Amino acid sequence: MATDNTWVLLIGASGVVGRLTAARLRQRWPDLAILAGGRDLQRAEAIAAEVGNARGVALDLSRRDLGLAHDVSVGAVAMFVKDETLNGQLFAQDHGAAFIDISSAAFELGPQTAFYSERPESAPVLLASNWLAGTSTFAALDLANSFDRIDRILVSALLDDQDIGGGAAEADYVRQTQAGPSGLVRKNSRFVWIAGEDAAGAFEAVDGRKFDAQAFGNLDVLSLSAATDAPDVVFQFAVGETSSRRRGEKFSHEILIEITGMSRDGREAHARRAVVHPDGQAPMTALGVSLAIEDMLGLRTGKRLAPGLYLPHAIVDPARAVGALREIGATIDDEWHRPGGLAVHGAEKLAQ
Amino acid sequence: MSGDDNCILMVGGYGAVGREAAKTIRRLYPDVKLIIAGRDVTRAGTLAAELGGAVGVACDLATPGLGLAPGLAYRGVVVFAKDEHLHALDHAIAKGAAYIAISDYAVEIAPLVARSGDDARHIPILLLGHHLGSLVTMATLHHTRDIADVTDVRIGAIFDAADLGGATAQADAARVARATPHPLIRHEGRWLWAEGPHLTRRITGSDGGVHEASALSLLDVASIAAVTKARSVRFDFAVREPSSKARHEVVIEVEGREGDNRTAIRRITIESDGFHTMASGRAIAFALERLLGLDGRSAVPAGLWLPENVLDAAHVVSRARASGISINGQDARV
Numbered sequence: 001m002a003t004d005n006t007w008v009l010l011i012g013a014s015g016v017v018g019r020l021t022a023a024r025l026r027q028r029w030p031d032l033a034i035l036a037g038g039r040d041l042q043r044a045e046a047i048a049a050e051v052g053n054a055r056g057v058a059l060d061l062s063r064r065d066l067g068l069a070h071d072v073s074v075g076a077v078a079m080f081v082k083d084e085t086l087n088g089q090l091f092a093q094d095h096g097a098a099f100i101d102i103s104s105a106a107f108e109l110g111p112q113t114a115f116y117s118e119r120p121e122s123a124p125v126l127l128a129s130n131w132l133a134g135t136s137t138f139a140a141l142d143l144a145n146s147f148d149r150i151d152r153i154l155v156s157a158l159l160d161d162q163d164i165g166g167g168a169a170e171a172d173y174v175r176q177t178q179a180g181p182s183g184l185v186r187k188n189s190r191f192v193w194i195a196g197e198d199a200a201g202a203f204e205a206v207d208g209r210k211f212d213a214q215a216f217g218n219l220d221v222l223s224l225s226a227a228t229d230a231p232d233v234v235f236q237f238a239v240g241e242t243s244s245r246r247r248g249e250k251f252s253h254e255i256l257i258e259i260t261g262m263s264r265d266g267r268e269a270h271a272r273r274a275v276v277h278p279d280g281q282a283p284m285t286a287l288g289v290s291l292a293i294e295d296m297l298g299l300r301t302g303k304r305l306a307p308g309l310y311l312p313h314a315i316v317d318p319a320r321a322v323g324a325l326r327e328i329g330a331t332i333d334d335e336w337h338r339p340g341g342l343a344v345h346g347a348e349k350l351a352q
Numbered sequence: 353m354s355g356d357d358n359c360i361l362m363v364g365g366y367g368a369v370g371r372e373a374a375k376t377i378r379r380l381y382p383d384v385k386l387i388i389a390g391r392d393v394t395r396a397g398t399l400a401a402e403l404g405g406a407v408g409v410a411c412d413l414a415t416p417g418l419g420l421a422p423g424l425a426y427r428g429v430v431v432f433a434k435d436e437h438l439h440a441l442d443h444a445i446a447k448g449a450a451y452i453a454i455s456d457y458a459v460e461i462a463p464l465v466a467r468s469g470d471d472a473r474h475i476p477i478l479l480l481g482h483h484l485g486s487l488v489t490m491a492t493l494h495h496t497r498d499i500a501d502v503t504d505v506r507i508g509a510i511f512d513a514a515d516l517g518g519a520t521a522q523a524d525a526a527r528v529a530r531a532t533p534h535p536l537i538r539h540e541g542r543w544l545w546a547e548g549p550h551l552t553r554r555i556t557g558s559d560g561g562v563h564e565a566s567a568l569s570l571l572d573v574a575s576i577a578a579v580t581k582a583r584s585v586r587f588d589f590a591v592r593e594p595s596s597k598a599r600h601e602v603v604i605e606v607e608g609r610e611g612d613n614r615t616a617i618r619r620i621t622i623e624s625d626g627f628h629t630m631a632s633g634r635a636i637a638f639a640l641e642r643l644l645g646l647d648g649r650s651a652v653p654a655g656l657w658l659p660e661n662v663l664d665a666a667h668v669v670s671r672a673r674a675s676g677i678s679i680n681g682q683d684a685r686v
Contacts, residue, residue, distance in 0.1 A: 084543055107460070107462070107531070108543075110458030111543050111573075113465055113479070113656065114571070114574035114658050116656075117656055117657055127465070189437045190437050191438075193530065193531035195531070219462070222462050223466065225463070226467055308473070309468060311465075311466050
């Protein structure tokens with residue numbers, strides 16, 4: 001456990017998601033030693049003061065030791081900014097600390113993998129660049145558990161244009177959509193790159209408005225393919241006005257999951273799950289990172305995760321994640337269609 | 353372990369790279385059985401007859417189980433093509449066999465990474481999407497092991513225009529270029545997607561000829577950076593006019609600092625007569641040798657591996673030289 005003088009280092013703690021992650025960890029684990037790291041010492045110290053039982057540190061990501069004093073014992077490292085130098089990962093491996101990255105699209109994994117495979121026994125390394133650090137993946141896998149056979153999974157996300165987030169998220173967005181390919185999808189059991197018109201899709205927001213979307217090669221496609229073996233898996237997203245804002249409220253975040261296949265009762269079925277958080281993407285991303293930290297450090301079970309290279313679905317239980325999403329205020333509504341027609345809704349209100 | 357276990361499945365084994373790998377294994381290890389598998393069972397059978405101790409069978413990468421007869425056992429599965437459906441990987445997992453992937457560029461390894469942390473965690477997976485079956489990486493690491501601090505590595509591969517590889521290699525290159533128009537490079541400590549002036553550089557061949565070369569996202573960049581921690585690493589390729597005698601050349605320029613703080617500048621060259629596919633095939637055989645423990649030492653354990661993690665660079669270089677490939681490292685005076 002990251003107690004007894006071992007710290008949980010949050011790199012980019014003063015960013016939108018970093019702060020929420022620190023707050024949630026503190027709320028659930030009052031004795032967890034949190035190290036708020038960033039480029040600016042004052043901002044880092046301000047976050048630490050806000051969180052309590054924490055320390056702020058200025059970090060230099062161009063150095064393998066991150067510019068930290070050598071007697072600082074670190075048990076986990078979560079990066080809320082892109083690890084351009086890979087010193088975040090090297091530092092974690094040097095310290096045998098659990099490492100979480102949330103900023104690398106599928107096409108960017110080469111260098112991280114090479115650094116990992118050099119010392120596979122040194123630390124558990126989690127590649128969590130799934131949408132919102134695994135939120136959509138967990139929600140989809142939880143829904144997938146109601147199926148015996150899955151033919152197709154389509155995950156669509158509506159990111160409000162007012163919710164692009166801080167500098168780190170914007171830099172990721174620009175880098176990954178411009179420097180890289182349009183998208184990696186699974187089609188007929190093959191992973192294929194798609195671009196241009198092939199990558200163009202569409203989905204309906206919660207209020208029924210239609211959005212054009214772009215297929216995006218994040219790790220949802222990999223996680224969902226590996227976990228379900230579904231022959232067709234697509235992740236797409238659009239940036240636009242979320243349904244809440246359209247109603248005159250503040251922006252929210254919407255994830256729409258569609259699964260087609262044979263449900264556990266032996267009938268062909270199509271399910272649509274809408275995950276909505278009234279405060280936008282940040283709380284759910286922070287939850288994704290927090291759940292991962294808890295499970296990698298074994299905070300609940302006392303058992304640390306063994307060294308290895310992981311994607312989120314291999315660490316966090318989807319049902320637990322869905323429960324936690326509801327606890328932090330997300331609504332999760334399911335709609336089932338069977339051939340021959342009747343739509344059955346499983347809404348939050350009915351479930352209670 | 354039954355006798356049948358001493359067997360390697362080579363999918364696409366009768367292609368240019370595969371056949372050289374098969375012949376090299378046969379030469380070094382006469383008792384290892386080889387299964388040459390592919391869509392053209394006639395070509396597979398012809399090569400098998402040539403090799404001895406081998407069979408040729410039909411196989412289809414698009415079919416679960418590859419369309420192979422059940423009940424076969426092998427220690428290793430090598431795919432000399434792109435395992436697009438990952439059915440060969442599924443098959444290797446089912447057989448508990450080691451798996452080598454040679455067609456995945458640095459930007460394409462995500463599916464294998466995802467599986468390695470999942471159901472594939474019980475087999476060794478070797479990512480070998482490196483130039484010349486990792487011979488370039490091995491030669492670089494071997495010839496820089498004495499440099500205290502390697503800071504820059506620039507690899508330049510000069511291809512004869514008639515030697516751009518078979519259908520698979522060309523399809524690989526085209527696919528990756530379309531998908532990721534900005535190749536992966538390491539530049540001054542940061543991983544970047546090359547744009548503008550970073551996309552190309554000039555390389556000088558052994559004959560003094562200067563070539564315009566373009567960056568390529570091969571795994572050599574990741575491997576060399578991981579071992580040396582060099583601040584700048586890139587791989588570029590150039591194509592020259594076909595010459596009367598087929599030849600392939602790779603020039604690796606290294607800068608660093610010696611133990612006594614002197615600047616080190618080294619030029620490593622790899623030259624082989626014949627098409628580059630020959631050198632690739634041989635190096636893949638040297639990788640199989642170690643991966644499967646054909647050399648009598650323990651086989652590589654389960655895990656996701658890159659060649660530098662499991663191969664002995666000195667041994668690979670020595671094997672390559674013995675097979676007629678010229679590998680040299682030369683210091684330049686500063």
